Structure formats: structure tokens, C-alpha cells
Amino acid sequence: MSDKKPVRHLLGLSGGKDSAALAIYLRDKVPDMEYFFADTGAELPETLAFVDLMADYLGKEIIRLNAGRDFDYYLKLHSNYLPSAQQRWCTINLKLKPFEQFVGEDAVISYVGIRADEPQREGYISTKPNITTCFPFKDDGLVKADILRILDDSGVGLPKYYEWRSRSGCYFCFYQRKIEWVGLYENHPEAFEKAKQFEKFDEKTGKRYTWSQGESLDELIARKEEIKARSVLDSKQKKSKNLMDIVFDEDDDGGCLICMK
Ligand code: SF4
Known part of the structure; x- marks a missing residue:
């Protein structure tokens, strides 16, 4: 045998x-x-x-x-x-x-x-x-x-x-779109705060290390109404019914398979 x-x-x-x-x-x-x-x-x-x-x-x-x-x-x-x-x-x-x-x-x-x-x-x-x-x-x-x-x-x-995010994966995942960061802020404020703590500003070089491109999470949240309005507009252009539709529709862009499929 x-x-x-x-x-x-x-x-x-x-x-x-x-x-x-x-x-x-x-x-x-x-x-x-x-x-x-x-x-x-x-x-x-x-x-x-x-x-x-x-x-x-x-x-x-x-x-x-x-x-x-x-x-x-x-x-x-x-x-x-x-x-x-x-x-x-x-x-x-x-x-x-x-x-x-x-x-x-x-x-x-x-x-x-x-x-x-x-x-x-x-x-x-x-x-x-x-x-x-x-x-x-x-x-x-x-x-x-x-x-x-x-x-x-x-x-x-x-x-x-x-209901508010298109993928699984870490709460701080850099693949999140801006509207999903807003979703994290509204659904898990404590996780959002933790994610913020990882962002850095290097005073020597002036370089910023942020999760979302071009802005810190604080800056992103300061314009959350604008981000929401933009998403609704996008969803209308895509003829989706509501915000969840557009979040869900876009689950196929990028992202890492082992984390999110
Ligand atoms: S790519 Fe995967 S492991 Fe990395 S932050 Fe996103 S979900 Fe987490």
C-alpha cells in the first residue's frame, strides 16, 4: 500500500x-x-x-x-x-x-x-x-x-x-474608494480613527503618507458631503438606483484576490 x-x-x-x-x-x-x-x-x-x-x-x-x-x-x-x-x-x-x-x-x-x-x-x-x-x-x-x-x-x-463597501479586506485597505472611507467613518468610527493613526507627515522631507490618494483621512472626511453627492451623481449616470448599487457595481476594479474575492 x-x-x-x-x-x-x-x-x-x-x-x-x-x-x-x-x-x-x-x-x-x-x-x-x-x-x-x-x-x-x-x-x-x-x-x-x-x-x-x-x-x-x-x-x-x-x-x-x-x-x-x-x-x-x-x-x-x-x-x-x-x-x-x-x-x-x-x-x-x-x-x-x-x-x-x-x-x-x-x-x-x-x-x-x-x-x-x-x-x-x-x-x-x-x-x-x-x-x-x-x-x-x-x-x-x-x-x-x-x-x-x-x-x-x-x-x-x-x-x-x-451596504457601504464593495470588498472584504482590512478596514484600512488602500483599495477603498473615497466613498468607502466615508462608509467606514459612518459605520465604524473607531476603526476609522485607528486608520488615521497610521498616516504620517514627515517634517524633514515634507512628505505625507496617506491611505487615500492626495489627501489625509481628516481632509477626506471634511468633504464627505461632496464625496457623497459625487457618488450619487455617478450612480445616476450609471443608471443605478442608489448608493449601494454603485458601491456594489464597482467591486471588480483592482483589489487583491486573496483578500477580496
Ligand atoms: S491589500 Fe489585502 S492585506 Fe493589504 S490592506 Fe488591503 S485587504 Fe489588507
Whole structure:
């Protein structure tokens, strides 16, 4: 008898809609699936609640991975430079490394929720030879409307943060649009305050390190009515019905897959 370990099937839940729909879609097709969630320690309560709801729905544990160190530790390691789309050290340290540690040297199939209507996305393609990545939605031609139907039919629905934000991920995520920062301010003022504390002004160089491009969070909030009005206008131009529609419609721009899909 061979003592070779069987291939492991892994599905990472980000707390977002696509990975949740994928878990529902594959629940009966891949019964020995292992589910995991890489918790950065800076997750929104709505995200954590949604992951718990998914564990109930799947009837299985969702293994919590974490880096063992928090964001502050890595921030100091990066000389207090905030992460950005170009310098995504947060994803590498808080999400990817814990994932690769979890995999170890085992042969793994990793299931990723990229849809057929987003061919521009590539996902996390591991360079580790023992990880094979697979895209069931892409392969089966499922698009956004299918994902919404899967979530609706299952009774799981959408994560609550979709009422004001288009993605899961850290409360301070730099991928947030200005209207989402306003949403954080209004829904989680204490998290907004914490995010503010990470911004810096270097008196020597005059350089500012802000989460949102071109302005500090204080400046952004000082013009929150203008930002809201702009969003409503955008939503009218896009013929959406309300603010949530436009937040939700724009969930496909940028963002990092392992955090937000
Ligand atoms: S959610 Fe945003 S801030 Fe958090 S790890 Fe991912 S990219 Fe970085």
C-alpha cells in the first residue's frame, strides 16, 4: 500500500461574495474540501460574521490562518511606509505567506473564485510546484449574475458590508474608494480613527503618507458631503438606483484576490 499523502483540496474564503459562492457551488462536488480564511487581524466585524455564517452553511470548520504578527509589526519592518497597490507587502505577509505555510510541501489543488466575466484577473498563481490553481467559475462560464443567484438561492446572501463597501479586506485597505472611507467613518468610527493613526507627515522631507490618494483621512472626511453627492451623481449616470448599487457595481476594479474575492 502506498503511503503517499492524498492531494489536498483547498478553498480560501476571503469574506467576499465570489469565494463564498464558490464554496457553495463546490460543497457537494468536492466533499473533502478544506476551507480557510487568512485573518489579518484588521478585518471588519461584518467580514468575520460572514465567515462564521459560511462555516454554519458548509457544516465544516473554516480554518483561521494568521501570520502570528500584526499589521503594526510589518509596518515597522517596512520603515512605516504604508502599503499601496505598488507595494503590497501586507498581502504577502498577512495572506500569502500564511497560506503557503498551511500548504507546506503537500500536493494541493487551490480553488479560486475568478469568474468568466473577469478575464483580466489572474488570481494568485503560486510558483510553488506542489500547488495547482483551478478556476471552476471561469471553466464553467459563470458570471456575476450566477454568483448572486447562488448566494441568494442558498439563503446565505451577501455580506453586510456591501451596504457601504464593495470588498472584504482590512478596514484600512488602500483599495477603498473615497466613498468607502466615508462608509467606514459612518459605520465604524473607531476603526476609522485607528486608520488615521497610521498616516504620517514627515517634517524633514515634507512628505505625507496617506491611505487615500492626495489627501489625509481628516481632509477626506471634511468633504464627505461632496464625496457623497459625487457618488450619487455617478450612480445616476450609471443608471443605478442608489448608493449601494454603485458601491456594489464597482467591486471588480483592482483589489487583491486573496483578500477580496
Ligand atoms: S485587504 Fe488591503 S490592506 Fe489588507 S492585506 Fe489585502 S491589500 Fe493589504
